[in-house]
Amino acid sequence: MLQTVYLAENQLTGTIPNSISNSSNIISLDLGSNMLTGNVPTFLGELTLFQRLQLGPNLLTNEPSLGLSFLTSLTKYRSLNTLVIGSNRLDGVLPNSIGNLSTTLELLDTTGCHINGMIPSEIGNLSNLVTLALGNNDLTGSIPETIGKLQKIQQLQVYDTAIHGLILDNICKLTNLAEFNSIITKRFMGQYQATWGTFLHLNLSLSRNRLQGLIPELFADLVSLESLDLSLKNLSGTIPKSLEKLLHLGYLNMSFNELSGEIPNGGPFNTFTAGSYIRNEALCGAAQFHVKACKGNKRTGFSKTKIFMVYISQSITLITIAAAIAIWLLRRRARNTNLLVRENSLIHPFNRRISYYETLQATNNFTEDNLIGRGSIGLVYKGIFYNGMVAAVKVFNLQLQAAFKSFEAECEALRNIRHRNLVKSLKIWDGMASDHYRDVYSYGILLMETFTRKKPTDDLFVGELTMKKWVSEAFFKAVISIVDANLLT
Incomplete structure (x- = not known):
């Protein structure tokens, strides 16, 4: 008894043969990745035991007058789990009857079929959907509120469509959602809603669309957010400091916006680079981000010239003191042993x-x-x-x-x-004996303590790092960084 037919990736041509309807016990039919042409036959609806039907990608079409009516014939499948018709040359509007497909359906893929019109609200009846792929179509209107009823959904793809409007609160309540578009719709206009639920393991890409307004503080509630792309849009305002709580965030792109203010430096932000903030001229922060320094930064008042002059003057002072100490010690050495x-x-x-x-x-x-x-x-x-x-x-x-x-x-x-x-x-x-050395060394320690305001017993000096080594390493490269700031004021 034939139950599974797998003919994918065989370069098949021609139309889907009517003889398939004679195999009434088929539960799985995969004709994907071929070059089949012609209309999607309505007789497929007679094979009511179907659990899996994959017809794409192919070159299948449909009668313009009938549209996507063949989907209505598939509502007879009571155990349908997977339906893939994506990457065909289908034209038409999704019928309201799509909501009558089996409630066991977990995957519905209509990607790249030139489907137009609006997403029917009846799609919210497919309560067991895990993946809904509607991207790369000519869909218009907004995402229906009934999408919020799909509580098991993990992937929602509506990229490259003409859908517009706000991100609905109901979408934000889909707590199992792991991917809200690898590349979300380019025309998804409007401002973010300010009430978000908690997603799990979310990769959120909102790039290349017409979203505008502020980045909401409540993005910080997406505690499992791993990737966030907000590039190439009209976002303004500051980057919320609350986003520092997103400890799992490994990728961030906020380039080509109109953001302003200081770039956060806590949490995951200390791992990001300048590439995350390209062409946001009003941003400020650390030099590593290739943006201007913030006015509130303590070191802003020091120009590069002033810092250089302070460095030189302090270096000369320390060298002079060290030379004087060396001369004094050499003279004392001649007298005391x-x-x-x-x-x-x-x-x-x-x-x-x-x-x-x-x-x-x-x-x-x-x-x-x-x-x-x-x-x-x-x-x-x-x-x-x-x-x-x-x-x-x-x-x-x-x-x-x-x-x-x-x-x-x-x-x-x-x-x-x-x-x-x-x-x-x-x-x-x-020669200079150990006690004499200790005498010289103690004087040197006293000198280092005076200029650095640190002690050899501080927690900083552990293992092989001694105070003497710390000062020596910084002496010719960054001596100003170890000098007590109070001596410079």
Whole structure:
């Protein structure tokens, strides 16, 4: 028993044969994507078990005097689920009887059939419609209010038609609507209604039409909106800041309108580019959008020249201070040294200079394991040098005022006194020791804290990012960005 006939995409020509009517048990007939000609036969209405009928795309026509009356013959199908007659050369007006098609119908496609006239209000009787495709026709008038009865509809396409009027409140109540036209009607005129329901996973394209007026605040209620195209129309006013709540919005196009005011920068708006706002001359905002800066922007008062001059003057000031500090430290280094290496009684003469890095290696980076004594003004470490020499390395705490005097007195005494019970002073280390480094470093930190109004313990400095590294990276490129703003006023 033949129930399914699939002859799509076979380059068939000629007319639909009458013999098909002999197969009364057919429930699915697909003749799409061929080159069939002639009229749509009315005998198809006798095959009352049809669940799926696809006749497009083809080259089918109809008698001008009969119009689309063949649709009336299809009302006998009680289990019809899919009806596709799109992309044929049909002419005529949708009959009111279209509302008598089976209530089981889920897909109705009449795209590109040169259908004219108005959409009959009876179409609202097709309560189980999921997809209604009426685009690319010569339809006129407005969308009937009865469309709002199609609560299961997910795709509503009326693009490239002569339909006009307002977006109806009833359409906005279609909560399952996922696509209100991939490209909506080019002549859909009027202002947006201000009462919208909540759509789910909506891709809304209203481009290339005659819509005008303001973008409604209640667009923000479309919380699942993923794509919004409002380009090439006469929209005016500001972009509602409430649209920042559309966290799922991944595509936005508001180009070629007359919008004004500041471009929002929260929510999804921080991911959009200048391409979303082309030819809206009155918009303002961040430089990345290629629009003018807003007057309320805090940095508007600074011209590029002023910012450059501030940058140069601050850079010169910082460099001068840094040079002065370096000169002062070099002079102090010549007078103050904070490491004293003593030779024990078994040591032989050692007449060359000992570097700080040799001392670091000898004391294993001044670890606790090498610590042999503590005093009121410093620590004593055991050091084993590369040639086997064992020495006591005394580290003075230069943060204590008494350490300077003790250091100089001990150096002078050990240099001049010779006694078998005194340990010989081997060398005063020639480089900048760690405590001296800390002294210099602490002064540098103080300087950085003064100019940036930040502390090394701030939450900004975590991981490998230290305050010193932060300042160094910005010094020659963006030093003005790290200087405390209060110093510039």
